[in-house]
Amino acid sequence: GDSVTQMEGPVTLSEEAFLTINCTYTATGYPSLFWYVQYPGEGLQLLLKATKADDKGSNKGFEATYRKETTSFHLEKGSVQVSDSAVYFCALPYSGGSNYKLTFGKGTLLTVNP
Amino acid sequence: GAGVSQTPSNKVTEKGKYVELRCDPISGHTALYWYRQSLGQGPEFLIYFQGTGAADDSGLPNDRFFAVRPEGSVSTLKIQRTERGDSAVYLCASSPVAGGPQETQYFGPGTRLLVL
Numbered sequence: 001g002d003s004v005t006q007m008e009g010p011v012t013l014s015e016e017a018f019l020t021i022n023c024t025y026t027a028t029g030y031p032s033l034f035w036y037v038q039y040p041g042e043g044l045q046l047l048l049k050a051t052k053a054d055d056k057g058s059n060k061g062f063e064a065t066y067r068k069e070t071t072s073f074h075l076e077k078g079s080v081q082v083s084d085s086a087v088y089f090c091a092l093p094y095s096g097g098s099n100y101k102l103t104f105g106k107g108t109l110l111t112v113n114p
Numbered sequence: 115g116a117g118v119s120q121t122p123s124n125k126v127t128e129k130g131k132y133v134e135l136r137c138d139p140i141s142g143h144t145a146l147y148w149y150r151q152s153l154g155q156g157p158e159f160l161i162y163f164q165g166t167g168a169a170d171d172s173g174l175p176n177d178r179f180f181a182v183r184p185e186g187s188v189s190t191l192k193i194q195r196t197e198r199g200d201s202a203v204y205l206c207a208s209s210p211v212a213g214g215p216q217e218t219q220y221f222g223p224g225t226r227l228l229v230l
């Protein structure tokens with residue numbers, strides 16, 4: 001079945017460090033791919049998405065490229081800030097007729113220290 | 115504009131009790147979803163509404179769980195005879211039109227349920 005595997009955390013970085021959070025998926029076809037972020041005390045927010053292979057999603061300095069060859073959608077940011085501290089979730093819709101359901105990875109906790 | 119709201123934000127109950135969790139979606143959104151997030155896990159799908167009807171309730175864990183959306187807006191998730199294993203954060207999301215693979219789902223802050 002469809003699934004998402006995320007890099008396990010927690011990840012602790014210093015401000016201005018480079019960030020990569022790995023995400024690979026198993027799915028039928030080429031689904032849209034999403035990164036959601038959950039800031040402390042807040043709900044899940046869509047961070048970025050890519051709807052087809054080779055697309056790059058970007059937002060708030062974060063980027064992720066949809067790579068069908070490696071079935072990956074790794075999240076990157078060149079210079080993290082303390083305010084980026086949050087839990088990050090990779091997600092994709094179920095394939096076939098249930099594509100309104102999202103399946104999520106387990107989440108990666110990022111802590112950025114000043 | 116207002117986002118998805120959920121009440122209560124926290125709920126503590128005793129094993130065996132009945133609870134109701136409420137979700138107010140973004141105005142005009144026809145699709146509504148419930149997910150459950152256990153500690154250290156990603157959200158897991160429970161149920162999807164298109165308008166007033168439950169289009170897919172395959173994620174509900176058993177018949178103690180039920181959800182309604184009588185007027186196509188507010189939804190209530192109902193849990194009977196709560197068990198300690200029901201403790202989790204219950205998330206509600208909505209999207210503008212019929213759910214689909216490119217639709218962005220907008221999430222509420224969740225209700226944290228603790229069953230003692």
